[in-house]
Amino acid sequence: MANSLIYIFLFLLITPLELSTAKKCFFTPKYEIHVINNLPSDSPPLKIHCQSGDDDFGEYFPSINEDVNWSFCGNLFGKSLYFCHFWWDVKNKTFDVFNDKETCVKDGQIQYFSRKCVWIVKSDGFYLGHYNDNGNIDMYRYTDWS
Numbered sequence: 001m002a003n004s005l006i007y008i009f010l011f012l013l014i015t016p017l018e019l020s021t022a023k024k025c026f027f028t029p030k031y032e033i034h035v036i037n038n039l040p041s042d043s044p045p046l047k048i049h050c051q052s053g054d055d056d057f058g059e060y061f062p063s064i065n066e067d068v069n070w071s072f073c074g075n076l077f078g079k080s081l082y083f084c085h086f087w088w089d090v091k092n093k094t095f096d097v098f099n100d101k102e103t104c105v106k107d108g109q110i111q112y113f114s115r116k117c118v119w120i121v122k123s124d125g126f127y128l129g130h131y132n133d134n135g136n137i138d139m140y141r142y143t144d145w146s
Ligand SMILES: *[C@@H]1O[C@H](CO)[C@@H](O)[C@H](O)[C@H]1NC(C)=O
Pocket: 067, 068, 069
């Protein structure tokens, strides 16, 4: 009897913690990163490889207009960092897609931060944006391919 009460107690103690890692963040904000392939449809395929210290999403070829996205819980004490390597035709580029909890990237300019960082890959470079209240993406060119 005493044993089963202890098990029930442990079960109650452990279950919410397990759910929290899967569904929502406990005490830390949830962030979302999107990478959208907005290259011309008749162009060579885009290859991306995004990773962090803990996650490696592997190499991936997003189709035109595909939205590749993932979410993570902001680290309360340490810092979160994700970076991607992009290849397109003879070009390639690597940079951090998240390293700042307020502006996605330290040198990013975002008027209103929704905790959703949107990277749009175009032929003239990489645009950083966020969803505005209408669900549209406000963006500006962050860097070019070279
Ligand atoms: C995020 O990625 C999933 C596939 O992992 C896709 O089904 C979903 O449409 C994407 N989200 C957006 C906003 O496009």
